[in-house]
Amino acid sequence: MSKLPEKTDTDRRRFVAGAAVVGGTVAIAPGVTLMAAGRPADEAVTDKVRWGLLIDSNKCDQGCNACVTACKAENGIPDFGRPATDAQWIRKVDVTDPQTGNSFSLPVMCQHCEHPPCADVCPTGASFKRADGIVLVDKHICIGCRYCMMACPYKARSFVHEPVANQKPHAPRGMGTVESCTLCVHRVDRGAIPACVEACVGAQRGAMVFGDLNDPNSLISRRLREYPSTQIRADLRLNTGVRYRGI
Amino acid sequence: MTRLRGITGALAAALLAVLPVAASANDSRTPMPVIPPAVQGDQCVEETDYMRRYHGRILNVHRDRTMYDGIRTPRHSLDNCLQCHADPQSAAVSTPPSPSSQRQQDPAFCLNCHTYAGITTDCFQCHATRPSRIEPGYRHPLHSGMEEMLQSIRQSEEPVDAELLERVADYVQSALNGADEPVDDEDGAPESHSADAVEYDSNQNSDR
Structure with missing residues (x-):
């Protein structure tokens, strides 16, 4: 194929400029600024960045579902009212300590492990980790065996049981394949933040921070350095990209 | 040798005589698929003949580049195909x-x-x-x-x-x-490829 004279992706700058005007909250401005050093659309991702999320359950409201709603709208995931089998890329989990009665809430999605068990067990190589740490399913070679769903300690993956119509152009999905949170890879690739994070800011919570774990100056790295945080099932040593505070 | 050349010439002449007939027969007797013209633009991202033969390969290569490398140039994307060929x-x-x-x-x-x-x-x-x-x-x-x-x-x-x-x-x-x-998208951020597409429209006659 011929080499194409593609233009540098200028929209990222426009997005940053727009967000600086719109985003009145403290959280989005630094969160977006750290994204400014993105890459052009025609350059491959590298392992110089590792995308991650920091979720502060102290700021996460039990009654708030904004991240889940935003995810479904962004990726075109329908709700058939059958929670046992409906596709679910992100879910809210309410936890209560039976001894003290203390309860808190947190969103759980694909934890984008450094050593993803889903990719280990996948018989076709459909489950894979992108160079920048985002764990994805190549649905072109997924045979729907659901080994990865068994292997995932976070119950993060869903199998598409029903015929699918009216998919979003950026989020292809079809019956017979497994899918999970993509960390809104189509948005990240153009320099934007995931839909759930954006919704969390929009809901005046600011409980989620998205950024580059490899960049010591990114907001997420600074927060991780300043405050104690944890990984769910840290004992498995998967080195998840999603970290939590207050759990 | 001359005899061989003579035979070749005769064969070529015969072929030339037959070809137009074959072509017209092709037009009249063989059902051909209807190929709707593109809705927008008058030129595809590559030459039409090339696209007709290799569009599957182009899409497959771009698919892997997008999925594994995050390269989201609009030119060879399936979404870009639909922009013009969806009727x-x-x-x-x-x-x-x-x-x-x-x-x-x-x-x-x-x-x-x-x-x-x-x-x-x-x-x-x-x-x-x-x-x-x-x-x-x-x-x-x-x-x-x-x-x-x-x-x-x-x-x-x-x-x-x-x-x-x-x-x-x-x-x-x-x-x-x-x-x-x-x-x-409703988030107020422009689609990353919209500006590229405009750029591509203005460039498409000059970039090969």
Whole structure:
């Protein structure tokens, strides 16, 4: 194929400029600024960045579902009212300590492990980790065996049981394949933040921070350095990209 | 040697004589697939002949570059194909979708050739059949066989959750009617490829 004279992706700058005007909250401005050093659309991702999320359950409201709603709208995931089998890329989990009665809430999605068990067990190589740490399913070679769903300690993956119509152009999905949170890879690739994070800011919570774990100056790295945080099932040593505070 | 040349010449002459006949016979007797013209633009992202032969390979290569490397240049993306080759003139745009038997008559760009050649297109089992930048409610008649699938589920002997099936059917139906929110992002951020596409439109005659 011929080499194409593609233009540098200028929209990222426009997005940053727009967000600086719109985003009145403290959280989005630094969160977006750290994204400014993105890459052009025609350059491959590298392992110089590792995308991650920091979720502060102290700021996460039990009654708030904004991240889940935003995810479904962004990726075109329908709700058939059958929670046992409906596709679910992100879910809210309410936890209560039976001894003290203390309860808190947190969103759980694909934890984008450094050593993803889903990719280990996948018989076709459909489950894979992108160079920048985002764990994805190549649905072109997924045979729907659901080994990865068994292997995932976070119950993060869903199998598409029903015929699918009216998919979003950026989020292809079809019956017979497994899918999970993509960390809104189509948005990240153009320099934007995931839909759930954006919704969390929009809901005046600011409980989620998205950024580059490899960049010591990114907001997420600074927060991780300043405050104690944890990984769910840290004992498995998967080195998840999603970290939590207050759990 | 001269004799051989003579034979070759005679053969060539015979071929020349036969060829026009063959071509005209091709036009009149052989059914050919209907290839609807592109809606926008008068030139594809590559030469038409090249695209006709290698579009599958181009899409496969771009698919892997996008998925594994995050390269999202619009030029060879499936979404970009739909921008021009999804046909708004067909009845499926303004009227509810016709039964699949009549749908075969629609000027479906991909399906017509693939049906003719007997090669299945699996793309649209997962991929959107509507381009990302188009007015809400627009849908072109590429279809993924969902109606046939629902029909076969209805007719199967196995026990089916009837209520769920109806919900799925309603959803598919509403999706086919385009009764959904606008496809464009609502977050205020411009689609990353929209500026590129404008750029591409102005460059497309000069960049080869």
